[in-house]
Amino acid sequence: xxxxxxxxxxxxxxxxxxxxxxxxxxxxxxxxxxxxxxxxxxxxxxxxxxxxxxxxxxxxxxxxxxxxxxxxxxxxxxxxxxxxxxxxxxxxxxxxxxxxxxxxxxxxxxxxxxxxxxxxxxxxxxxxxxxxxxxxxxxxxxxx
Numbered sequence: 151x152x153x154x155x156x157x158x159x160x161x162x163x164x165x166x167x168x169x170x171x172x173x174x175x176x177x178x179x180x181x182x183x184x185x186x187x188x189x190x191x192x193x194x195x196x197x198x199x200x201x202x203x204x205x206x207x208x209x210x211x212x213x214x215x216x217x218x219x220x221x222x223x224x225x226x227x228x229x230x231x232x233x234x235x236x237x238x239x240x241x242x243x244x245x246x247x248x249x250x251x252x253x254x255x256x257x258x259x260x261x262x263x264x265x266x267x268x269x270x271x272x273x274x275x276x277x278x279x280x281x282x283x284x285x286x287x288x289x290x291x292x293x294x
Contacts, residue, residue: 208275209285216258216289224251259286 195203228247235243262269263286270278 205275205277205281208273208278209281209288212262212285213288213292216262217292219258220251220254220292224254255290255292259290262286262289 191203194206198206224247228244232240232243232247263282266279266282266285270276
């Protein structure tokens with residue numbers, strides 16, 4: 151039963167892949183992104199060592215969390231609402247989203263900078279306040 155379902159699902163995916171060039175581009179994009187992340191991780195580990203890679207991972211995780219919040223609260227609504235708007239409404243909405251994105255970047259950067267001490271203490275990373283200014287800048291520039 152399960153084998154038949156898996157075979158059927160595999161056949162549907164294969165058919166979709168054959169009919170759609172978008173599926174090929176999506177697969178290529180995912181392969182490039184995942185492969186690039188893997189190569190960067192290997193380079194960082196070999197260059198910095200395992201301890202510094204841990205610090206890099208915590209910093210990258212914090213940036214990714216903030217970026218995901220930005221995407222969920224600002225960017226995804228833009229993608230679903232903006233195509234329905236025309237003319238002045240579309241320009242006003244894009245300006246509104248840009249202002250919100252900038253405010254989100256500034257607010258999250260300040261919040262991370264302010265909470266880096268207690269957060270570093272709570273996760274056993276006393277070095278976190280030392281890199282907080284760099285993290286705040288990375289988050290701020292990533293939100294714009």
